[in-house]
Amino acid sequence: MITHGHSDHARPGHGAVLATQETLDMMRLRYGENFAGSTQAIRYGEEIRLGDVKVKFHPAGHVLGSAQIAVTCKDICIVASGDYKDAPDPTCTPFELVPCDVFITEATFGLPVFRHGDAADEVKKLLASVALFPERAHLVGAYSLGKAQRVIKLLRQAGYDAPIYLHGAMEKITEYYQSRGIELGELRPVKGVKKAALAGTITLAPPSATSDLWTRRFPDPVTAFASGWMRVRARARQRGVELPLVISDHADWDGLTATIGATGAGGIWVTHGQEDALVHWCRSKGLKAQPLDLVGYGDEEESETPIQSEAEA
Amino acid sequence: MNRFAELLDRLAYEPGRNNKLRLLTGYFREVGDPDRGYALAALTGALSFKHAKPALIRDLIASRTDEVLFGLSYDYVGDLSETVALMWPKAELAAHNNPPPPTLTEVVTTLRTLGKTELPKQLERWLDELDETGRWALLKLVTGALRIGISARLAKTAAAAVGDKDPHEVELIWPGLSPPYLDLFAWLEGRGDKPVNRDPAPFRPVMLAHAIEDSDFAALDPADYIAEWKWDGIRVQAVAGRDERGHITARLYSRTGEDITGSFPDLVPSLRLPGAIDGELLILREGRVQSFNVLQQRLNRKVVSPKLIKEFPIHLRAYDLLGDDENDLRELPFAERREHLERFIGKLGDPRIDLSPTVSFGSWEALTAARADPASAGAGEDADAVEGVMLKRCDAPYLPGRPKGQWWKWKRDPHIIDAVLMYAQRGHGKRSSYYSDYTFGVWTAGEGGDELVPVGKAYFGFTDEELLQIDRFVRRNTTEKFGPVRHVVHEPEQGLVLEVAFEGLQRSPRHKSGVAMRFPRISRLRWDKPPKEADRLETLERMLKAEPAEIDV
Known part of the structure; x- marks a missing residue:
């Protein structure tokens, strides 16, 4: 059972995969037709029985097709959140709160310094910079699955209707979003566009490309990065980011703690991120909590597919 | 305050000088008085209030948050002000009342008069009212640690650009101005007269030299030039003048116009004749010029101890005289200014201030030889502290900036x-x-x-x-x-x-x-x-x- 299509959650080579149609489609896009022995699609709210166990997928609000998975046996219900956010996102179904006994939560931003604010304000910041530096190109680093499409959609909602340029590595997945009825306006591949023509434009690229040779095709680029990590200055500076945009597809500290409380779960398992602080918080609220150390699963950023071939081109 | 914070935030990430200028000028144009004036003061280090200690900030956050969570967060972020700014939990009451965040003016003027015991409560209120970036900027401001890579000069240049003025003009009147610089902005926006500098010891924009190339010599006549040693110290301007009551005020400026008098109190008593000397700051021990490495140990010191002053005796070697009492000499040709300078230094008769000697030469070959071996061309035992030679046109007036063809520097080979x-x-x-x-x-x-x-x-x-x-x-x-x-x-x-x-x-x-x-x-x-x-x-x-x-x- 796979919660969503990011590569730190969805890997190829399984015997049988149960996931939402979107997640299955994304795995196919990324890993090819034979990414699993067999697949089965499940809709949000649909219930499947496996012996004594009932399985249900609920929207997680993280990216298109992302789900929390509720597993119920007799009177015990366990929910695995996968990655989730309780903030609005025009590119996916909103997060649904699922009451349960044990809640397995992610903790990517599990420190009280992470508070994300309104993503629309961050996009305004980007547009203000484009207006201030019309002769420069704006290069926005964004994870190619989910974040990129959300940023594009937010730009459109803010009234930006010029063509938006895409790095080659995000074309396929963005087209997939469009094919699922998400209107993203006019998008153009950046490859082959003359340097001078890119002045005053916005281009989206995978984060690793924004500090690479690839950036030399842009006129005096302003490097932006849309990520929850941008909340911390040192993190932004390390990456040479000039315009940090705090836009996250994960729940922030307030979102995590509010969700944990609202599920009514008495047992909390914490994984994927800053477990210590969140476990400490749970215990201080009288909840039984433990870190769930998953070996080999890390930052989605580190597991982004390499784009070297594109970069050298 | 939030708008100022947004500016600081953006500046902190922007590496390019021109882009920093654009951001600053944009801010000065967009934001009205007196906020922009206090911003200019903050950026030029002209604000004066007692800074809050980090311990006070720690106490504030400890009263609001869990100790373990703060510890983990601080460990992750690595900067106290930023950690506090990011994790500050707003008071319930504040969330309901929603008072407007303070303006920069409010913050600065309040801090100036606030008693030490009132500071924690006031800071808490502001932290409740501001957003994350606002809190970060506030904490940086009150702890006196802005550090965003902006020099005072850059901030003044950006202000000058509001009125398409030369930054030198702003520099000239700057010592007479004070926050929030209402008169300055009025002049820059064409709403008022140019403020008059009533400072008795103002800075004058410095004249700089071009590096000479081998190919330049062919077009130059040795007879048109005076040569002198280029000393390996710090170029300064030492200015003394009489205030309204006839008392002498003395100041030492860096070549960018920064007031560095405080770092060299031992030179001040020697600046007792009204005038403006362009010269080089050096360390002299038993009459010998020490290397730049030695001088460097007197720089950027927070405290200038008597021991430091004794072991690193400061000295001014004079190149030029820009003003003699009430007379502005800058329009005079260099050769004439040099005569004024020689008389001035003679009259002063102070062991801490001497004349930089000229290097006599009849041909470029002779100067080449002098540059290659300063010891036998007059620099004697101080030859190690000679960085090269300077060539100044005899008829050159003292012009601000780096005018073409007037002054040349010819450094020794690296x-x-x-x-x-x-x-x-x-x-x-x-x-x-x-x-x-x-x-x-x-x-x-x-x-x-x-x-x-x-x-x-x-x-x-x-x-x-x-x-x-x-x-x-x-x-x-x-x-x-x-x-x-x-x-x-x-x-x-x-x-x-x-x-x-x-x-x-x-x-x-x-x-x-x-x-x-x-x-x-x-x-x-x-x-x-x-x-x-x-x-x-x-x-x-x-x-x-x-x-x-x-x-x-």
Whole structure:
């Protein structure tokens, strides 16, 4: 059972995969037709029985097709959140709160310094910079699955209707979003566009490309990065980011703690991120909590597919 | 306050000078009085209030948050103000009342009059009212640690751009201005007269020289020029003037107009004649000029102790006289100003201030010889402190900036060594896609035979084309990666030899090699040379022996 299509959650080579149609489609896009022995699609709210166990997928609000998975046996219900956010996102179904006994939560931003604010304000910041530096190109680093499409959609909602340029590595997945009825306006591949023509434009690229040779095709680029990590200055500076945009597809500290409380779960398992602080918080609220150390699963950023071939081109 | 915070936030990430200027000027245009004036004051270091101690900030956050969560957060973020700004939980009450966040003016004026005991409560209120960035800027401001890479000069230049004025004009009137600079902005926006500088000891924008090239000499007549030594110290302007009551005010300015009087109180009593001297700050011991390394130990000190003053006696060597009492001499030709200067220094008769001698020469050949051997051309025992020669047109008035064809500097040839590229790091800003910061080393005997020891780092000196070549070399010859740093192949037969030029050497216990270079830059790429033929550490050590040893204070 796979919660969503990011590569730190969805890997190829399984015997049988149960996931939402979107997640299955994304795995196919990324890993090819034979990414699993067999697949089965499940809709949000649909219930499947496996012996004594009932399985249900609920929207997680993280990216298109992302789900929390509720597993119920007799009177015990366990929910695995996968990655989730309780903030609005025009590119996916909103997060649904699922009451349960044990809640397995992610903790990517599990420190009280992470508070994300309104993503629309961050996009305004980007547009203000484009207006201030019309002769420069704006290069926005964004994870190619989910974040990129959300940023594009937010730009459109803010009234930006010029063509938006895409790095080659995000074309396929963005087209997939469009094919699922998400209107993203006019998008153009950046490859082959003359340097001078890119002045005053916005281009989206995978984060690793924004500090690479690839950036030399842009006129005096302003490097932006849309990520929850941008909340911390040192993190932004390390990456040479000039315009940090705090836009996250994960729940922030307030979102995590509010969700944990609202599920009514008495047992909390914490994984994927800053477990210590969140476990400490749970215990201080009288909840039984433990870190769930998953070996080999890390930052989605580190597991982004390499784009070297594109970069050298 | 939030708008000012937004500006600081953006400036902190922006590497380019011109882009910083655009951001600053944009802010001054958009934001009204008096907020922008206080912002200008904050950026130029002109605000004065007692700074809050970090302990106070810690107490505030401790009263609001869980200790363990704060500890984990601080550990992750690494900066106290930022951690507090990010995790500050707003008081319930504040969330309901929603008072408007304070303006910068409110913050600055309140801080000026606030008693020490009232500060914590006031800070708490503001932290409740501001957003994350606002809190961050507030904490940076009250702890006196803005550090966002903006010089006072840059801030003034940005303000001048509001009225398309030359920054020198702002610099000239600056000493007479005070926050929130209403008169300054009124003038810049064409709503008021130019403020008058009533400062008795104002700064005058300095005149700078062009570096001379070999090809320049053909067009120059030696008879038109006066030559003098270029001393390896700090260029300063020492100004004294009478205030309304007839008392002497003396100030020492850096070449950018920064008031550095506080760092050199020992020079002030010597500035007792009204006038403005352009000169070089040096350390003199028993009449001998000490090297720049020695002078450096008097710079950037928070406290100037009597011991420091005694062991590093400060001295001013005068090049030029810009004002003599009430008379502005800047329009006079240099030759005439020089006569005024000689009389002025004679009248002053102070052992701490002397005249920089001229170098007599009849032909360029003679000057070339003098430059090559200053000791026998008049500099005598001070020859080590001579950085080169200056050529000044006899008829040149004192013009601000770097006017063409008036003053030339002709530095002594730099030291040169061949070193091997060892590590490369990505640059910043425009260069963030290039490996443009290089660590280089020279050979020394190690346990298992000869090995390279790093002796310096350089990130300029090469042309754009050379940068591309080195970048390509680095990418193709990386043996290991540590974060942003690449370990580049450096074997006796394999690697890249860089010709490195530098101005001087200093002993440095902090470096493994024991030496540190002054002003190193890449002067040539030696693709032709195998690394094993690069220089050895012994060569540098021999150069060191010529330099005086470092003195502990």
